Amino acid sequence: xxxxxxxxxxxxxxxxxxxxxxxxxxxxxxxxxxxxxxxxxxxxxxxxxxxxxxxxxxxxxxxxxxxxxxxxxxxxxxxxxxxxxxxxxxxxxxxxxxxxxxxxxxxxxxxxxxxxxxxxxxxxxxxxx
Amino acid sequence: xxxxxxxxxxxxxxxxxxxxxxxxxxxxxxxxxxxxxxxxxxxxxxxxxxxxxxxxxxxxxxxxxxxxxxxxxxxxxxxxxxxxxxxxxxxxxxxxxxxxxxxxxxxxxxxxxxxxxxxxxxxxxxxxx
Amino acid sequence: xxxxxxxxxxxxxxxxxxxxxxxxxxxxxxxxxxxxxxxxxxxxxxxxxxxxxxxxxxxxxxxxxxxxxxxxxxxxxxxxxxxxxxxxxxxxxxxxxxxxxxxxxxxxxxxxxxxxxxxxxxxxxxxxx
Amino acid sequence: xxxxxxxxxxxxxxxxxxxxxxxxxxxxxxxxxxxxxxxxxxxxxxxxxxxxxxxxxxxxxxxxxxxxxxxxxxxxxxxxxxxxxxxxxxxxxxxxxxxxxxxxxxxxxxxxxxxxxxxxxxxxxxxxx
DNA sequence: GTGGTCTAGACCACT
DNA sequence: GTGGTCTAGACCACG
Numbered sequence: 001x002x003x004x005x006x007x008x009x010x011x012x013x014x015x016x017x018x019x020x021x022x023x024x025x026x027x028x029x030x031x032x033x034x035x036x037x038x039x040x041x042x043x044x045x046x047x048x049x050x051x052x053x054x055x056x057x058x059x060x061x062x063x064x065x066x067x068x069x070x071x072x073x074x075x076x077x078x079x080x081x082x083x084x085x086x087x088x089x090x091x092x093x094x095x096x097x098x099x100x101x102x103x104x105x106x107x108x109x110x111x112x113x114x115x116x117x118x119x120x121x122x123x124x125x126x127x128x129x
Numbered sequence: 130x131x132x133x134x135x136x137x138x139x140x141x142x143x144x145x146x147x148x149x150x151x152x153x154x155x156x157x158x159x160x161x162x163x164x165x166x167x168x169x170x171x172x173x174x175x176x177x178x179x180x181x182x183x184x185x186x187x188x189x190x191x192x193x194x195x196x197x198x199x200x201x202x203x204x205x206x207x208x209x210x211x212x213x214x215x216x217x218x219x220x221x222x223x224x225x226x227x228x229x230x231x232x233x234x235x236x237x238x239x240x241x242x243x244x245x246x247x248x249x250x251x252x253x254x255x256x257x258x
Numbered sequence: 259x260x261x262x263x264x265x266x267x268x269x270x271x272x273x274x275x276x277x278x279x280x281x282x283x284x285x286x287x288x289x290x291x292x293x294x295x296x297x298x299x300x301x302x303x304x305x306x307x308x309x310x311x312x313x314x315x316x317x318x319x320x321x322x323x324x325x326x327x328x329x330x331x332x333x334x335x336x337x338x339x340x341x342x343x344x345x346x347x348x349x350x351x352x353x354x355x356x357x358x359x360x361x362x363x364x365x366x367x368x369x370x371x372x373x374x375x376x377x378x379x380x381x382x383x384x385x386x387x
Numbered sequence: 388x389x390x391x392x393x394x395x396x397x398x399x400x401x402x403x404x405x406x407x408x409x410x411x412x413x414x415x416x417x418x419x420x421x422x423x424x425x426x427x428x429x430x431x432x433x434x435x436x437x438x439x440x441x442x443x444x445x446x447x448x449x450x451x452x453x454x455x456x457x458x459x460x461x462x463x464x465x466x467x468x469x470x471x472x473x474x475x476x477x478x479x480x481x482x483x484x485x486x487x488x489x490x491x492x493x494x495x496x497x498x499x500x501x502x503x504x505x506x507x508x509x510x511x512x513x514x515x516x
Numbered sequence: 517g518t519g520g521t522c523t524a525g526a527c528c529a530c531t
Numbered sequence: 532g533t534g535g536t537c538t539a540g541a542c543c544a545c546g
Binding site for chain 4: 269270282285286287347350351352354355356357358359361362364365366367369372373375376377379
């Protein structure tokens with residue numbers, strides 16, 4: 001039932017942000033393999049977005065194979081393919097890491113410095129978990 | 130001299146990307162403290178964008194205090210305030226790190242795992258899927 | 259409804275004057291808390307300016323937190339934050355007063371003289387030279 | 388010899404601001420009737436502006452009759468006409484007052500409130516004298 | 517030649 | 532139909 005903590009900014013398309021957050025939720029196991037999703041309408045209202053927007057995001061995730069629509073019953077489910085989930089998780093991890101390293105090295109941080117910084121870094125310095 | 134290697138994608142507004150790339154260039158020292166920038170028109174043509182787009186980005190950087198205009202028509206310069214430059218570099222580093230850590234922890238990586246991953250990560254891995 | 263009486267001079271940028279007049283209208287309550295604004299195009303045509311010019315002014319007011327955009331395409335509204343509106347009103351009052359007092363004292367009026375002048379002053383004197 | 392405290396912003400033309408400040412200085416008596424002005428070059432360097440800019444401002448003040456150029460000696464002087472100076476002072480006062488009152492009433496302050504506000508207002512709340 | 521503003525008009529993504 | 536971005540090109544005041 002794990003309901004997601006949605007949060008959006010106005011910088012990028014909402015549906016893009018929904019995709020990202022759902023992809024994360026699936027990769028993290030917050031949404032379990034095979035789990036049934038709420039209806040588009042319900043998810044939309046929970047996220048405070050237009051149903052069309054939610055629909056668009058889900059369609060994209062379906063295209064990525066992370067969720068599927070059951071033929072008869074008509075509900076949407078997280079993929080049963082545990083491998084796919086794991087692969088998504090590693091994919092996300094590599095994307096994040098590559099982007100992070102590149103950005104940091106561009107402003108003159110060596111890998112050693114980056115790791116040192118990371119060790120001493122406390123989330124919550126400006127965020128809340 | 131220090132002419133920037135511009136590169137844009139279609140995901141986000143160009144002017145936003147210009148801001149980011151200039152912010153990085155300033156933070157990295159690629160653009161030096163007090164250095165004079167090329168004219169709006171020249172920078173625009175170098176980056177392959179419309180002068181108005183470049184103008185908008187520069188105006189924003191000016192609002193951030195990273196560059197300034199001399200006497201309204203004397204050209205634009207990187208701020209003389211070395212502290213501001215350093216602060217920007219650390220600000221960028223913190224932003225990157227916070228976003229990275231948050232994203233990684235959200236998909237279930239502990240700090241230890243993150244650091245291990247980072248140590249073994251070689252930029253350029255992007256190609257061996 | 260509350261359609262604003264626009265009036266511009268050539269001394270300063272139009273977008274600046276739009277900002278000022280909207281700020282005043284918000285501070286005075288002529289535009290109510292939470293009220294929906296007309297579309298950018300409509301406001302532009304009402305004010306007799308190019309939509310881009312109006313857009314620029316509204317973007318700035320948004321940066322100031324006096325208006326906001328609903329879901330990127332839902333139209334623009336005056337902030338719901340009544341406190342912000344009140345604060346803006348007092349801010350304007352202070353700005354006006356400070357500038358006025360400073361200018362008057364610079365040309366040798368004491369506070370007493372200023373107040374006496376003010377008491378005897380009738381708007382509309384502009385015409386009897 | 389009274390040397391003026393110049394201060395400029397980038398919002399409006401520099402020469403306009405020079406005119407204003409000189410007009411104020413004359414109206415306040417900071418620059419005395421008949422006093423000789425420094426050379427354009429000197430005034431410009433003191434103010435940190437381009438000589439052309441200072442020249443333009445002085446030409447305008449000359450057009451207004453507030454300063455004049457001596458035929459032979461070639462120096463510039465403040466007008467000898469004390470009445471003109473007084474008139475300028477009152478003109479400035481009326482301009483300031485009218486603009487102030489109008490702006491304040493537009494945001495809903497009655498004359499009584501304005502005067503009360505003025506009495507309790509201390510310059511230096513955000514300025515320095 | 518510099519930055520700044522403005523207009524005109526097109527295009528886009530989102531709801 | 533909404534806000535947002537971008538281009539193109541013109542014009543202006545300033546230095």
